Amino acid sequence: xxxxxxxxxxxxxxxxxxxxxxxxxxxxxxxxxxxxxxxxxxxxxxxxxxxxxxxxxxxxxxxxxxxxxxxxxxxxxxxxxxxxxxxxxxxxxxxxxxxxxxxxxxxxxxxxxxxxxxxxxxxxxxxxxxxxxxxxxxxxxxxxxxxxxxxxxxxxxxxxxxxxxxxxxxxxxxxxxxxxxxxxxxxxxxxxxxxxxxxxxxxxxxxxxxxxxxxxxxxxxxxxxxxxxxxxxxxxxxxxxxxxxxxxxxxxxxxxxxxxxxxxxxxxxxxxxxxxxxxxxxxxxxxxxxxxxxxxxxxxxxxxxxxxxxxxxxxxxxxxxxxxxxxxxxxxxxxxxxxxxxxxxxxxxxxxxxxxxxxxxxxxxxxxxxxxxxxxxxxxxxxxxxxxxxxxxxxxxxxxxxxxxxxxxxxxxxxxxx
Amino acid sequence: xxxxxxxxxxxxxxxxxxxxxxxxxxxxxxxxxxxxxxxxxxxxxxxxxxxxxxxxxxxxxxxxxxxxxxxxxxxxxxxxxxxxxxxxxxxxxxxxxxxxxxxxxxxxxxxxxxxxxxxxxxxxxxxxxxxxxxxxxxxxxxxxxxxxxxxxxxxxxxxxxxxxxxxxxxxxxxxxxxxxxxxxxxxxxxxxxxxxxxxxxxxxxxxxxxxxxxxxxxxxxxxxxxxxxxxxxxxxxxxxxxxxxxxxxxxxxx
Ligand code: SF4
Numbered sequence: 001x002x003x004x005x006x007x008x009x010x011x012x013x014x015x016x017x018x019x020x021x022x023x024x025x026x027x028x029x030x031x032x033x034x035x036x037x038x039x040x041x042x043x044x045x046x047x048x049x050x051x052x053x054x055x056x057x058x059x060x061x062x063x064x065x066x067x068x069x070x071x072x073x074x075x076x077x078x079x080x081x082x083x084x085x086x087x088x089x090x091x092x093x094x095x096x097x098x099x100x101x102x103x104x105x106x107x108x109x110x111x112x113x114x115x116x117x118x119x120x121x122x123x124x125x126x127x128x129x130x131x132x133x134x135x136x137x138x139x140x141x142x143x144x145x146x147x148x149x150x151x152x153x154x155x156x157x158x159x160x161x162x163x164x165x166x167x168x169x170x171x172x173x174x175x176x177x178x179x180x181x182x183x184x185x186x187x188x189x190x191x192x193x194x195x196x197x198x199x200x201x202x203x204x205x206x207x208x209x210x211x212x213x214x215x216x217x218x219x220x221x222x223x224x225x226x227x228x229x230x231x232x233x234x235x236x237x238x239x240x241x242x243x244x245x246x247x248x249x250x251x252x253x254x255x256x257x258x259x260x261x262x263x264x265x266x267x268x269x270x271x272x273x274x275x276x277x278x279x280x281x282x283x284x285x286x287x288x289x290x291x292x293x294x295x296x297x298x299x300x301x302x303x304x305x306x307x308x309x310x311x312x313x314x315x316x317x318x319x320x321x322x323x324x325x326x327x328x329x330x331x332x333x334x335x336x337x338x339x340x341x342x343x344x345x346x347x348x349x350x351x352x353x354x355x356x357x358x359x360x361x362x363x364x365x366x367x368x369x370x371x372x373x374x375x376x377x378x379x380x381x382x383x384x385x386x387x388x389x390x391x392x393x394x395x396x397x398x399x400x401x402x403x404x405x406x407x408x409x410x411x412x413x414x415x416x417x418x
Numbered sequence: 419x420x421x422x423x424x425x426x427x428x429x430x431x432x433x434x435x436x437x438x439x440x441x442x443x444x445x446x447x448x449x450x451x452x453x454x455x456x457x458x459x460x461x462x463x464x465x466x467x468x469x470x471x472x473x474x475x476x477x478x479x480x481x482x483x484x485x486x487x488x489x490x491x492x493x494x495x496x497x498x499x500x501x502x503x504x505x506x507x508x509x510x511x512x513x514x515x516x517x518x519x520x521x522x523x524x525x526x527x528x529x530x531x532x533x534x535x536x537x538x539x540x541x542x543x544x545x546x547x548x549x550x551x552x553x554x555x556x557x558x559x560x561x562x563x564x565x566x567x568x569x570x571x572x573x574x575x576x577x578x579x580x581x582x583x584x585x586x587x588x589x590x591x592x593x594x595x596x597x598x599x600x601x602x603x604x605x606x607x608x609x610x611x612x613x614x615x616x617x618x619x620x621x622x623x624x625x626x627x628x629x630x631x632x633x634x635x636x637x638x639x640x641x642x643x644x645x646x647x648x649x650x651x652x653x654x655x656x657x658x659x660x661x662x663x664x665x666x667x668x669x670x671x672x
Contacts, residue, residue, distance in 0.1 A: 003636070003637075010640060014641050018646070018647055034585050034586060047550075047660065048656055049642070050653060051652050052656050094637065100562060101556070101669070102553060103638050103670075363526065
């Protein structure tokens with residue numbers, strides 16, 4: 001293999017794939033029988049980029065040649081950039097050699113569309129097949145499904161891959177029409193539906209015949225670009241909820257739009273990457289998946305955007321003060337989960353520890369609860385002076401002043417505080 | 419006050435615990451041989467001879483009371499190399515013997531137990547980091563070799579993971595701080611120690627690189643740079659995830 005040529009390809013095709021935020025390798029459960037690799041339920045981040053994102057998979061495009069012209073995408077046809085394409089063997093070789101050195105958990109393979117959907121999809125599938133069957137590779141494989149590919153190819157992909165994904169790209173149909181007129185949500189939803197059904201069918205069959213192969217055991221995920229069009233957060237989390245509920249999505253990813261191109265339909269090339277908004281969306285997503293919140297509790301018509309100053313759980317608590325303070329020693333789990341500053345781990349600790357003795361503020365502090373937020377919302381058998389503040393006029397300001405935000409840097413939009 | 423001196427192995431420590439109960443010592447201190455200094459010559463000393471029967475009996479009792487999970491937590495305290503590890507372990511075991519019906523490791527209102535849960539969190543985190551940050555280099559004799567210097571003694575905790583994952587290649591992970599390593603020969607994982615001349619070779623492993631090695635290191639380094647998004651650069655966050663003390667052995671941090 002020619003090092004310089006392969007290095008150049010890798011640079012181009014990693015660069016083009018970097019905007020896809022899903023890098024997680026979680027949810028896999030492949031065991032290794034004498035070959036190479038396995039996958040952990042929790043996944044392992046092997047490194048972190050200088051922008052602080054996890055590197056767990058070799059994330060590349062098979063090619064950045066593309067017949068489409070989506071405005072938000074660097075690989076679009078009309079963009080004047082260097083093009084490259086890997087061969088099937090090259091991707092297999094890189095994956096195996098990176099994996100053997102413990103650089104990665106596996107492969108995340110996406111692609112621009114050359115010729116047509118099936119032509120491209122067929123190559124993606126071939127790579128996964130080669131890794132599994134010829135190289136006995138049991139690490140994680142995430143394949144991006146090409147919209148418009150035939151059901152048969154998608155089915156095959158699911159038999160080799162741990163996860164399949166199709167990106168929604170833009171949360172609203174109208175936004176998508178504006179930026180990628182050749183695409184429609186319908187084209188994306190069809191294969192998602194196919195995958196969802198296949199997941200159920202294979203799972204049912206495996207209950208009866210243990211020999212039935214696994215189909216995408218880590219499920220499917222999708223991604224939305226945030227801030228390229230002017231949708232509200234309310235709209236976004238409802239879209240996410242819809243896909244969690246109806247398409248069996250394992251994860252919905254939110255990717256703050258990074259301005260890469262000049263166009264009248266896009267935010268200015270000098271626009272800030274909405275990193276904090278993205279972060280708040282992930283927090284809202286967590287509330288739905290792990291804290292028992294409904295999308296309608298997080299935002300409503302009167303509050304269509306997430307509060308950038310306080311996290312969505314705290315924002316909810318501020319709107320629902322009458323539900324507090326919560327008694328740490330007697331409240332049910334659902335209510336403990338709603339206390340700002342108290343995470344799932346802490347809730348479990350509290351539930352265990354309170355069987356032994358009555359807990360107080362000092363105990364919670366030692367358990368790692370974010371006291372600076374939580375203290376106002378809780379009570380114990382003994383007095384808690386902080387929870388009295390809850391009815392104060394400037395309660396919100398009291399809390400905000402007591403928090404140090406990691407987002408308070410000179411570039412954030414947060415300075416409205418001062 | 420009695421001082422029990424043991425050989426600093428885990429079994430030795432468990433034997434010592436057994437003897438605390440056997441001789442009904444009340445105020446005791448368990449000290450590893452290497453940490454024992456004779457300054458405190460008013461204390462009575464008791465030399466513990468490691469005895470696997472005694473150590474197994476303690477472990478069996480603990481498994482009954484606290485489950486396998488509990489034992490692995492005590493193991494982590496031991497591997498944390500903390501100065502007061504013996505005191506903490508003895509304290510939990512005493513607590514557990516008093517309340518055999520409860521899983522006292524969940525009594526987070528108790529200072530020592532909370533401390534143990536914190537230690538376990540740190541040790542688990544270090545273990546997890548080693549699963550992530552080990553970087554193998556292919557050597558001429560087809561062994562994948564890695565050097566590490568973890569904050570805690572986690573080699574025993576990562577052995578199984580690497581054995582399962584890298585079943586079809588020979589590999590070796592060496593702890594340069596504690597001067598021992600684990601080696602997988604395609605069948606079993608062995609612990610090994612080495613003399614100082616070998617240590618020099620381990621430190622300078624580049625001289626034994628396979629011809630292909632540099633190539634994949636370069637590719638990985640380029641990949642690392644290209645997968646970052648400069649517009650979102652945030653070194654504070656980066657260093658929080660990958661603390662600088664690990665950079666030395668990370669291929670991408672050349
Ligand atoms: S089809 Fe995909 S690769 Fe092609 S321009 Fe659109 S988003 Fe980019």
